[in-house]
Structures are given as C-alpha cells and as structure tokens.
Amino acid sequence: MIAADDSGQRARTAVILAGGEGMRLRDFTRATLGIECPKQFCPLLVDGRTLLETTISRITPSFQPGRIITVLSQPHECFYSPLFSDASPEDIVVQPQNRGTGAAIVYALLRVARMSPDASIAIFPCDHYVRDERKFMSYVSLAFDAVAARPELVVLLGIKPTAPDTGYGWIEPASRVEADDVPLYRIRRFWEKPSIDLAQRLFVSDSLWNSFVMVGQVSALMELVMRTIPHVYEPFLQVADTFGTGRERGVMEKVYRRLDATDFSADVLAKAPEHLAVLRAADVKWSDLGTRERVTEVLADLRQAAASYGSLGQAK
Numbered sequence: 096m097i098a099a100d101d102s103g104q105r106a107r108t109a110v111i112l113a114g115g116e117g118m119r120l121r122d123f124t125r126a127t128l129g130i131e132c133p134k135q136f137c138p139l140l141v142d143g144r145t146l147l148e149t150t151i152s153r154i155t156p157s158f159q160p161g162r163i164i165t166v167l168s169q170p171h172e173c174f175y176s177p178l179f180s181d182a183s184p185e186d187i188v189v190q191p192q193n194r195g196t197g198a199a200i201v202y203a204l205l206r207v208a209r210m211s212p213d214a215s216i217a218i219f220p221c222d223h224y225v226r227d228e229r230k231f232m233s234y235v236s237l238a239f240d241a242v243a244a245r246p247e248l249v250v251l252l253g254i255k256p257t258a259p260d261t262g263y264g265w266i267e268p269a270s271r272v273e274a275d276d277v278p279l280y281r282i283r284r285f286w287e288k289p290s291i292d293l294a295q296r297l298f299v300s301d302s303l304w305n306s307f308v309m310v311g312q313v314s315a316l317m318e319l320v321m322r323t324i325p326h327v328y329e330p331f332l333q334v335a336d337t338f339g340t341g342r343e344r345g346v347m348e349k350v351y352r353r354l355d356a357t358d359f360s361a362d363v364l365a366k367a368p369e370h371l372a373v374l375r376a377a378d379v380k381w382s383d384l385g386t387r388e389r390v391t392e393v394l395a396d397l398r399q400a401a402a403s404y405g406s407l408g409q410a411k
Contacts, residue, residue: 108214110196110203113221123387135221136174150221153228163224168193191348197357217310224393226380234376238310241277249311253373255305259294262303323363
C-alpha cells in the first residue's frame with residue numbers, strides 16, 4: 096500500500112506495466128503452454144517463473160515495501176489472480192480492458208498522485224530480459240538521482256546496442272545535460288523500427304535502444320501527458336475522486352468504454368522530446384522479449400551462462 100508522503104521527500108515508486116495482450120508472441124505461448132496466454136504470465140525462461148514474476152523480483156530490492164504498483168487488465172484475471180491473491184488493493188491497478196500503454200500509465204500516475212503527489216516514479220515494462228540485474232537497477236537509481244537534480248525532465252534508459260537491430264525503437268541523443276555528474280543527454284529524436292540502412296547509421300553514431308524504462312517526478316509526468324494526450328488524461332482526472340472507493344470499478348468501466356487505444360511511446364514521448372533526457376546504460380545484457388527469435392536468443396544466452404557457471408564450479 097502506498098502511504099501518503101508526509102516527509103516532504105519524494106519517495107521512489109515503481110509502476111509495472113502488465114496489462115498488454117502480447118499478441119506478437121501469442122503463437123509461441125500457445126505452443127509453449129497449450130493455452131491462449133499473454134506473454135507476461137508465461138514461464139518462458141528457464142527458471143519456471145513468469146516474465147511478470149521475474150520483473151517483480153528484479154525491481155523489488157530497489158523499492159520500499161508498498162511502493163510497487165502493477166497495472167493489469169481485468170480480462171486476464173485468471174492468469175494474475177494467483178500471484179496477487181494476497182496483494183493490497185492499492186498495490187494493483189486493474190483496468191477494465193487494455194487500452195494501450197497511454198491509458199495504463201495515466202491511470203497509475205493519478206493513483207500514485209492521489210496518495211503521494213511528491214513521488215518520483217519509475218515505469219517498467221514486464222517483458223524484458225536482463226542478465227546483470229543489479230547493474231541495470233543501478234542505472235535506474237542514477238535516473239532517480241537525475242530527476243532529483245532536474246525535476247522538469249523525464250529520463251529514459253537507453254541501452255547501448257550490440258547490433259543494428261531493426262526490431263527495436265532507437266533514441267538518437269543530442270547534447271549533454273548537466274545533472275550532478277549523471278551521464279544524461281537531450282534527445283534529438285526517436286526512431287521506431289528503422290530500416291536496416293538507418294539502423295546501421297544509428298548503430299555507428301552511438302544511438303541507443305529505447306528500453307521504455309523511464310523515471311520522472313509525478314509533476315513532470317503529469318505535465319507530459321497533459322501536453323500530448325489531454326483527451327486521455329482528462330477523463331481519468333474527472334473521476335479521480337472515486338479511486339479507492341466502491342465506485343471506482345463501475346466508473347472506470349464507463350471511462351474505458353469511451354477510450355481509444357494510445358501508445359505512450361508514439362503518442363507522448365515522440366511528440367515531446369524537449370521534455371525528456373536519456374541515460375546511457377552500458378555493459379548491460381538486455382532484450383525486449385517481443386518475438387520468438389528474441390526468446391530463443393535469450394534461452395541460448397541463459398544456457399551459455401549456466402554452462403560457464405558449471406565449468407567454474409567444477410574448476411573449483
């Protein structure tokens with residue numbers, strides 16, 4: 096449960112986005128589990144945990160108890176209810192249906208703002224693979240430091256690429272931003288799934304993969320959505336007084352029936368790069384598990400890591 100922040104300090108809060116349909120991997124998950132299941136609820140990797148459980152495990156050491164909110168969609172209840180059977184109602188945001196990452200983030204943002212208006216928020220997709228989780232989360236901590244120094248900015252984690260991949264979104268950085276020695280850069284522009292020629296140019300020009308992990312203070316994120324998707328923000332704002340009451344579910348069903356799907360990356364971030372910055376995350380093994388090929392590559396990487404660990408153990 097998120098407690099009201101009476102200390103005046105901006106408590107760090109995490110929001111996990113787990114309400115998507117996972118359509119690109121649906122055939123793969125059907126073959127893996129024999130049922131229709133969004134990928135975040137699938138144990139796709141080798142340890143038997145779902146991608147959502149892996150994400151929760153990765154970020155939990157970096158946040159105080161009660162400071163992690165997971166955004167879900169009610170049609171997926173049969174998949175997530177076992178995991179959240181003991182969760183406080185304040186720890187989950189259940190959308191009546193999936194309306195894209197724009198609605199999911201706005202709903203969670205206003206829920207956090209109601210109880211902790213001075214919070215700083217980190218937003219995490221739930222379908223990523225990260226080899227060195229501690230190093231990855233150290234970059235998230237740096238991003239929190241950066242927004243404390245530059246509260247007007249929303250900071251994205253940009254992953255140093257290992258190849259000119261055409262399936263990822265890319266961030267083209269611009270000039271350095273002064274933010275307490277954090278390696279922070281302005282954003283020149285975003286490139287979504289570029290051609291191979293453009294991907295090659297971005298690769299050699301030190302552009303970055305867009306992880307869609309972002310950190311910002313509530314006020315900065317509010318400003319961002321008000322500027323870019325007011326038609327999404329305002330319906331939520333008008334009913335925010337029902338949050339945490341018995342009327343919330345019925346009211347939100349009406350709100351969601353009127354909403355069009357919005358993509359936070361395309362409809363918000365790409366339209367307001369002047370309010371953003373990117374933090375370079377180097378030496379991090381990372382993948383967006385959006386395709387069968389990426390899952391296969393990650394499984395091979397995990398097997399190689401396990402074999403190396405086994406060899407070291409035998410050598411000892």
